Amino acid sequence: MTDIWSGLTQAFWLLATLDADLVEITLRSLKVTLSALAVASLIAFPLAALISVRRFRLRRFTISVLNALMGLPPVVVGLVVYVLLSRSGPFGVLGLLFTPTAMIIAQVIIVVPLIASIAHQSLRELWSDYHDLLISMNTTKRQRIQTLLWDGRRALLTAALAGFGRAIGEVGAIMIVGGNIDHATRVLTTAIALETGKGDFALALGLGFVLIAMALFVNLMIHWLSHTESEGRW
Amino acid sequence: MKNYFMGLAVSALMVGAAAAEEMKLAVTTSFHNSGLSEILLPAIKEDLGLEVQLLVVGTGQALRLGAAGDVDAILVHSRKAEEAFLADGNGTHRREIMYNDFVFIGPVADTAGIKDAQTAAEALSQIAATEAIFVSRGDDSGTHKKELSLWSAAGQTVDDFGDWYRAVGAGMGAALNTAAGMDAYIIADRASWLNFHNKGGLSLLFSGDPVLFNQYAYIPVSPEKHTHVNKDAAQKLEDWLVSGRAKQLIDAYEINGEALFVFNAKE
Numbered sequence: 001m002t003d004i005w006s007g008l009t010q011a012f013w014l015l016a017t018l019d020a021d022l023v024e025i026t027l028r029s030l031k032v033t034l035s036a037l038a039v040a041s042l043i044a045f046p047l048a049a050l051i052s053v054r055r056f057r058l059r060r061f062t063i064s065v066l067n068a069l070m071g072l073p074p075v076v077v078g079l080v081v082y083v084l085l086s087r088s089g090p091f092g093v094l095g096l097l098f099t100p101t102a103m104i105i106a107q108v109i110i111v112v113p114l115i116a117s118i119a120h121q122s123l124r125e126l127w128s129d130y131h132d133l134l135i136s137m138n139t140t141k142r143q144r145i146q147t148l149l150w151d152g153r154r155a156l157l158t159a160a161l162a163g164f165g166r167a168i169g170e171v172g173a174i175m176i177v178g179g180n181i182d183h184a185t186r187v188l189t190t191a192i193a194l195e196t197g198k199g200d201f202a203l204a205l206g207l208g209f210v211l212i213a214m215a216l217f218v219n220l221m222i223h224w225l226s227h228t229e230s231e232g233r234w
Numbered sequence: 235m236k237n238y239f240m241g242l243a244v245s246a247l248m249v250g251a252a253a254a255e256e257m258k259l260a261v262t263t264s265f266h267n268s269g270l271s272e273i274l275l276p277a278i279k280e281d282l283g284l285e286v287q288l289l290v291v292g293t294g295q296a297l298r299l300g301a302a303g304d305v306d307a308i309l310v311h312s313r314k315a316e317e318a319f320l321a322d323g324n325g326t327h328r329r330e331i332m333y334n335d336f337v338f339i340g341p342v343a344d345t346a347g348i349k350d351a352q353t354a355a356e357a358l359s360q361i362a363a364t365e366a367i368f369v370s371r372g373d374d375s376g377t378h379k380k381e382l383s384l385w386s387a388a389g390q391t392v393d394d395f396g397d398w399y400r401a402v403g404a405g406m407g408a409a410l411n412t413a414a415g416m417d418a419y420i421i422a423d424r425a426s427w428l429n430f431h432n433k434g435g436l437s438l439l440f441s442g443d444p445v446l447f448n449q450y451a452y453i454p455v456s457p458e459k460h461t462h463v464n465k466d467a468a469q470k471l472e473d474w475l476v477s478g479r480a481k482q483l484i485d486a487y488e489i490n491g492e493a494l495f496v497f498n499a500k501e
Contacts, residue, residue: 087303087460095462097304098258098289179289181258194290197407198267199414199432 007205011213014206022207026214029187032100032174033167036107040167041160044112048119048159049145052127063120069113074106078173081106085177098179103187106173111163118162122155123148157226161219168215188214256285257467258305260296262376263405265309265450268334268425268494270487277483282470292375292405300324300453303460307468311450312376325453331475332484332495333449336380337427338440339410340366340419348419354443355388362390365398367418371409372401380448381421387445410436423448428489449498476501 014022051062083089085097085105096102126148134144149156171189178185180194188211195204265271266288275286289299293310300308301324309331310316316328338348338357346366351357361368370392371378385392392399402412406426413420414434422430427438452475454468474480476499484497 087462089302092303098287179291181287181289183285184287196411197263197405199407199411199430201432 003201003205006202007209010202010206011209014210015213022210024183025186025188025191026210028100028185029168029189029211030214030218032103032187033107033164036104036111036167037160037164039104040108040111040115040163041156043108044115044159044163045119045149045156046145047112048116048123049148051120052123052148053141053144063117066113066117066120070117072110072113073172074110074170075172075176077109078106078176081109081173081177097177098181098185100178100185102177103174103185106177107167107170110170110173111167114166115159115163118159119152119156122159123152126152126155154226157222161222164218165215168218169211255283255467256287257307257464257471258287258289259471260289260291260299260305260308260310262293262296262310263290263407264311264334264377264423264426264448266290267406267429268423268487269429269489270425270484270495273483273487274480277479278471278474281479282474284467284470286471292371292373293377293379294374297324300455303455303463305455306464307452307454307471309450309452310376311448312379313449313451315376315379316451316453319453323459324456326456327453329452329472329476329499331450331452331480331499332497333447334495335424335441336377336421336446336448337424337438338419339413339422339427339436340439341417342435342437344439346419349439351440354384354440354445357440358384358388358390361419362388362395365396367398367400367416369409369413369416369418369420370399370401371406372403373405375405376448377406377421377423384421384445424492425489425494428492428494450495475499 013019051059081102082097084091085094085102086092087095087097096105130144130147130151134147139147169189171193174185174187175190175193178187178190180186180190186194188207192204192207192211195201195207261271271288275288278284278286289296289305291299293312293315296305296308296310297315297319299305300319301322308325319325320328338354340346340348346357346361346364348357348360351360370381382392400412400416400418402409404412406422407430409420410422410426410430411432412418414432414436417435419439420436424441452472454465454472455463457463457465481497481499484495485493487494
């Protein structure tokens with residue numbers, strides 16, 4: 001119990017003094033996760049809209065697979081990305097292992113199924129509302145997808161935030177592909193794992209509280225910037 | 235969005251371009267947990283202008299990283315595994331740098347009574363005889379390999395042990411946390427123990443037997459097998475590690491007034 005208190009005090013002092021190392025790893029956490037989120041959203045949103053609008057043979061199968069992959073174990077993703085990016089692996093020449101780029105790749109793989117599944121769920125409902133209208137207006141597939149994505153943007157935001165939550169707190173994959181190198185690939189979660197390993201629970205908890213506070217802050221900022229709950233349904 | 239991707243591509247290129255002054259070194263958890271790296275790395279940067287990026291892993295994984303060419307050099311402590319690594323042509327040569335020692339940690343009450351043991355083998359035999367809970371690293375690290383060789387030197391077979399022998403498959407710090415939680419016996423390197431904050435009901439019970447000395451060696455990854463390795467930086471770092479400056483820093487490093495490492499590199 002005392003550990004939690006000293007963790008809170010540590011977190012407070014780290015934040016109050018703007019500890020240089022803390023600022024560095026926090027910004028790196030944000031950079032990696034937001035980059036991964038941007039790439040993942042670019043893949044997942046159109047994919048979700050496409051499987052809402054189009055009817056193809058393996059559609060149900062694709063949806064089931066996407067749903068199942070929401071539970072993709074990060075440590076396995078990390079291991080596979082590691083083997084692929086290793087100097088003796090197929091993409092070794094790129095020299096990407098143990099760089100932030102490798103961490104971004106792993107996180108993209110982890111969050112795409114999650115974002116696509118959640119986005120698909122709400123776009124499908126929206127599509128059943130819009131179906132007759134859009135068909136009678138003789139729209140192209142492309143226009144239908146664009147309409148769904150634009151009118152469903154609040155739901156897509158929720159999907160993206162879920163992806164952010166999964167990526168920012170993830171440690172298994174980025175520990176393996178990033179290597180937790182000080183000043184290069186250390187982020188908040190891997191730093192927490194490191195301090196726990198040293199038995200410094202207070203500092204580990206302090207970093208943990210900073211992580212939670214940052215996740216809260218990012219969510220609040222996004223809601224504030226996009227005026228949710230203050231105008232219109234979408 | 236296009237700009238964003240351009241940015242990503244440019245930053246990826248910059249990482250590649252900056253590689254001239256950087257090198258990757260795989261080191262063991264016990265070396266890193268000792269805190270010595272925080273003394274040596276800034277000095278290396280100051281003297282050589284070389285940014286050494288540490289990958290902190292177990293010896294087993296460090297050797298794998300070296301064999302795959304994912305790092306430029308390794309600093310580990312498991313002689314047999316190092317020699318096998320060299321025999322497979324993965325490294326150029328092995329250079330001994332320094333040593334520290336392993337210690338036996340256990341509950342303050344010392345239920346197995348190893349405090350008065352004369353040798354490490356005797357201490358282990360007593361733990362096995364009383365079946366006191368013992369935490370093993372179980373992760374194929376240098377410390378784990380050392381522990382296994384100590385058991386066999388004591389005439390014990392690990393495979394025959396009952397459930398008092400608990401292989402946790404974790405790093406030194408995590409294993410110490412587990413031992414603290416179960417009031418168990420464990421073998422740790424002195425540095426990790428002294429730097430460990432969550433000591434709980436544990437204390438240092440036995441040390442000093444010469445078989446417990448733990449030699450660290452530096453091995454550059456073979457540039458013939460992996461043409462991309464930064465062999466100049468690896469050579470510069472080796473020259474620095476065996477220099478008088480390194481000797482002075484390593485020998486002077488203390489925690490709570492106790493020296494941890496003994497420099498023994500030969501010029």
